[in-house]
Amino acid sequence: MDHVVYQSTRSSGIPITASQAILRGLADDSGLYVPDHIPSLDIPFETLAGMSYQETALEVMRRLLSDYTEDELADCIAKAYDCKFDTEVIAPLVYADNAYYLELFHGKTIAFKDMALSILPHLMIAAARKNHDDREIVILTATSGDTGKAALAGFADVPGTKIIVFYPKDGVSPIQKRQMVTQTGENTCVIGIEGNFDDAQTGVKQIFTDPAMREKLDAHGCRFSSANSINIGRLVPQIVYYVYAYAKLVEHGRIQAGEPVNFAVPTGNFGNILAAFYASRMGIPVHRLLCASNTNRVLYDFFATGTYDRRRPFVVTSSPSMDILVSSNLERLIYHITGENPEQNASYMRALREQGAYTITPAMRERLSLFRGGYATEEETSEEIHALYEETGYVIDPHTAVASSVYRRYRKETGDETPTVIASTASPFKFESTVMHALGRETDMDDLALADELSRLAGVPVPEAVSSLRGARIRHTRVCGRDEMAGEVCRFLGLG
Numbered sequence: 001m002d003h004v005v006y007q008s009t010r011s012s013g014i015p016i017t018a019s020q021a022i023l024r025g026l027a028d029d030s031g032l033y034v035p036d037h038i039p040s041l042d043i044p045f046e047t048l049a050g051m052s053y054q055e056t057a058l059e060v061m062r063r064l065l066s067d068y069t070e071d072e073l074a075d076c077i078a079k080a081y082d083c084k085f086d087t088e089v090i091a092p093l094v095y096a097d098n099a100y101y102l103e104l105f106h107g108k109t110i111a112f113k114d115m116a117l118s119i120l121p122h123l124m125i126a127a128a129r130k131n132h133d134d135r136e137i138v139i140l141t142a143t144s145g146d147t148g149k150a151a152l153a154g155f156a157d158v159p160g161t162k163i164i165v166f167y168p169k170d171g172v173s174p175i176q177k178r179q180m181v182t183q184t185g186e187n188t189c190v191i192g193i194e195g196n197f198d199d200a201q202t203g204v205k206q207i208f209t210d211p212a213m214r215e216k217l218d219a220h221g222c223r224f225s226s227a228n229s230i231n232i233g234r235l236v237p238q239i240v241y242y243v244y245a246y247a248k249l250v251e252h253g254r255i256q257a258g259e260p261v262n263f264a265v266p267t268g269n270f271g272n273i274l275a276a277f278y279a280s281r282m283g284i285p286v287h288r289l290l291c292a293s294n295t296n297r298v299l300y301d302f303f304a305t306g307t308y309d310r311r312r313p314f315v316v317t318s319s320p321s322m323d324i325l326v327s328s329n330l331e332r333l334i335y336h337i338t339g340e341n342p343e344q345n346a347s348y349m350r351a352l353r354e355q356g357a358y359t360i361t362p363a364m365r366e367r368l369s370l371f372r373g374g375y376a377t378e379e380e381t382s383e384e385i386h387a388l389y390e391e392t393g394y395v396i397d398p399h400t401a402v403a404s405s406v407y408r409r410y411r412k413e414t415g416d417e418t419p420t421v422i423a424s425t426a427s428p429f430k431f432e433s434t435v436m437h438a439l440g441r442e443t444d445m446d447d448l449a450l451a452d453e454l455s456r457l458a459g460v461p462v463p464e465a466v467s468s469l470r471g472a473r474i475r476h477t478r479v480c481g482r483d484e485m486a487g488e489v490c491r492f493l494g495l496g
């Protein structure tokens with residue numbers, strides 16, 4: 001099989017292997033690792049149609065993570081996609097009102113981050129072993145809510161790893177906070193900080209890049225690593241479910257093998273939709289990729305005008321995981337549409353950093369023809385949840401509703417009847433207050449009572465991730481100031 005290697009989006013240095021890219025996360029020049037070419041899936045759709053999620057994962061991952069053996073990948077996949085998911089099919093498709101909702105929230109923390117974060121720890125451990133690095137891996141993460149819990153759940157009790165998560169003490173939802181402070185696992189550490197998400201993020205970056213800290217860690221037999229969404233160890237596992245969704249539509253006779261589909265994706269950091277783009281480059285027939293934004297519609301404007309401009313107010317919305325003005329993974333797409341030109345990409349990224357904006361060339365815009373941008377306002381998002389429920393009884397979360405609303409408008413405006421899959425990125429139970437409000441129901445009760453009400457309305461049981469919070473023991477109570485983060489890391493790791 002052809003061998004895929006990885007290089008930075010910002011300079012043409014010596015390429016590295018997939019396992020090295022997973023260990024490093026970010027390139028030294030601050031670029032993102034990209035595959036030197038996208039391998040073709042070259043398996044008949046009829047064959048793919050008969051495969052389980054795990055089998056599909058193996059076929060996709062062995063082509064992109066070339067230096068892992070099949071045994072290593074099969075082992076990682078078996079450990080990741082097991083009974084932690086509450087359904088054997090891992091990512092079910094639900095048909096409602098002319099669209100297929102691809103439910104990516106059946107993992108431990110009921111958001112789609114689980115799809116990648118349940119396998120990343122195993123890919124990292126295998127990568128360390130392959131590269132003869134026997135230091136303990138210490139994951140350091142700042143979170144605004146979803147990523148922290150999914151990373152904790154993924155790394156908890158994985159031998160050879162420790163994980164430390166910092167969250168803004170007063171900046172996450174009550175359920176999100178409760179999910180984190182009750183996290184079990186001897187190797188986990190959760191700390192609230194007196195500050196906002198940016199403070200947490202800045203503090204983590206400082207610890208990462210502090211040479212003295214690195215030396216201390218090294219002497220102690222540890223190394224830092226990162227679980228954030230720019231790691232290709234998160235991107236590659238996300239390609240799997242697009243291939244799988246397509247194959248299941250074929251299997252169930254909803255489409256002919258080879259017939260194109262659309263994917264509509266609620267987008268923040270651009271990781272999820274980029275995985276759909278890679279799936280299409282591997283051979284999945286795609287007519288359109290609908291990139292759905294909320295009121296922070298920087299990506300919509302980019303696809304409409306060719307100018308990416310982050311100079312605008314940041315708006316807090318009901319789909320907080322999409323409240324983002326700098327979508328880091330877009331850099332990989334920009335790199336590809338320059339014709340894989342790292343210097344040109346680097347100059348756009350410099351402009352973004354220094355001036356807050358950049359404009360791509362007309363030739364580059366032509367290479368974006370697969371994409372359509374769209375956005376939904378807060379009102380449209382709420383209406384979408386309400387209308388879909390009234391028509392079909394199916395309840396979706398606010399992030400999914402953004403994509404669903406964008407898709408409905410697109411279909412009406414273009415008349416495009418291509419079968420469409422909407423990435424459903426969170427369980428409605430994770431954002432139950434917003435959802436119940438959209439449904440016009442009473443919300444003045446505690447989280448757990450609200451979950452019971454939602455369960456009754458939607459006709460689905462309260463997910464384990466929520467019900468297990470009842471009476472769960474609080475295990476993490478530490479809070480620190482912004483300049484005490486390094487000290488907390490040393491304390492947890494037992495460094496002098």
Ligand SMILES: *Cc1c(COP(=O)(O)O)cnc(C)c1O
Binds near residue numbers: 112425426
């Ligand atoms: C992270 C997240 C998104 C955004 O995904 P990106 O890969 O960052 O574009 C959308 N919805 C939910 C629920 C999320 O947690």
